[in-house]
Amino acid sequence: MAEIKAGTEGVVVERTGEDRAAGRPLVVTGPGELRAVLAGRGRVGLVPTMGYLHEGHAALMRRAREVCDVLVVSVFVNPLQFGPAEDLASYPRDLERDLGVAGGAGADVLFTPDAGTMYPAGFDTRVVVSGVSEGLDGASRPGHFTGVATVVLKLLNLVRPDVAFFGEKDWQQLAVLRQMVRDLNVAVDVVGLPTVRAPSGLALSSRNSYLRSEQLERASVLSRALRAVQVRYAAGERSADRLRQAGLEVLQTEPEVTLDYLSVVGRDMQERAVMDNDVMNRVLIAARMFGVRLIDNMPLDPAHGHPGA
Template identity: 50%
Template structure:
């Protein structure tokens, strides 16, 4: 790391001072919040921030409050040295690695909740998950106060909730959503993919196949979304090792289930493959609805 111009800080005052100094020099600030275990999806966000902004901050913090009691907080991969090397290679200027005590001080009792959007889809299965996400993202954004924060489209519901949160709370940060990065076989990149066996990974490919099926049917002129959803379900439910949670097509703003073709739609899937939860989605914009 000695030959790479990457700074690291752990304390919030040091972060703020560094950002303030660069802003006073006229720099625009880009911010990429992560939980580490970085892959090409994360580095694409860092690169996007570098293309837009003069100074790029990456946070690495495995946030305990967004994990349920039976989820993988303890075994979530923590590979800081590898992450720092990837941040430097992707063009980050500063990596912020707060500890839990600075994010959640003794007596912490304040939470941020985006009610309607957090209760459906992932929120229906993962109780309090999005409360943990929105609370920590609020703290991350207010600690850094960037001009633009970058999120991946794979967590489609998450970015929609964060947009709503920033609008509702007048948080002066632009939220930019970047495209899903996929492996060559079509599997959406995720830090949790490391948990998958070879057979489980093969099963996980059914998520992207079901999304392609929906795209193809709509492109071919199919207008009955219920039939398309049924076809997605059938493909996924026929996959060994896969337990489907949901597969649906929704409005991209409200995330509410839709039954008729509209100009902008998003197909969303969540499933357990073995002990690993996978999510995927694709945005569908038919050229001529109906």
């Protein structure tokens, strides 16, 4: 594994074993410094995040650490993917926490650009990925996936990783990014890894920090609803309406759920009346609970829950 450290005046020196033992990756804020640090360092992995790192992020980092020589974790709360009434200002931020989680999972570099670095004066370009971005969260959060695609393409251009790692919790986002990479011939392998869950079944998310412990337990109704759909699918049901109904029956037991959508979709992210047996079929949910918008998804066939890159 590469050991790296940025010295003064652009000189790059080797990172010591003591630095690694301290559990703190190198913090880099500028593109020039990042390029200097990564020059000639072998196979580079990237885990893009918006910070407030948790075990779900750490699982991505540990996987990246297994197959890459250098691991870069980006921490940037991207204003382009927040709508005007969303939680950009209050989104949880804690760089010290992030350093600890990233260092503990083996990250070499924490890339923390500011908004002025990512979107300098005069910035006027957006990346629009049609089709897979247009329903579900794309319909509920107009412009969201344009913001995601734009920032991720910028990060890929800045880091130039060989492999980029994303969680499957944001399934539609993963589909959008895979489409973007294919369409624009970006030289990177996009790897999706299974959602990491709390013991209750709730998908881990930075936004879970908004909820108290009792609320987190009640929010697990979302994953129970998804599992109910899986059970109905495993029993042979292929009607999309009846599959959805299995999940809705579970959601109706929790009065705090305000449902945005509960959808069963194919690999193209499109809903259909009757599902086939494609292993890429998914059930996705978005709902508000206790004032917090939460998302989750599962494969309709749990035996095919990790289709890989």
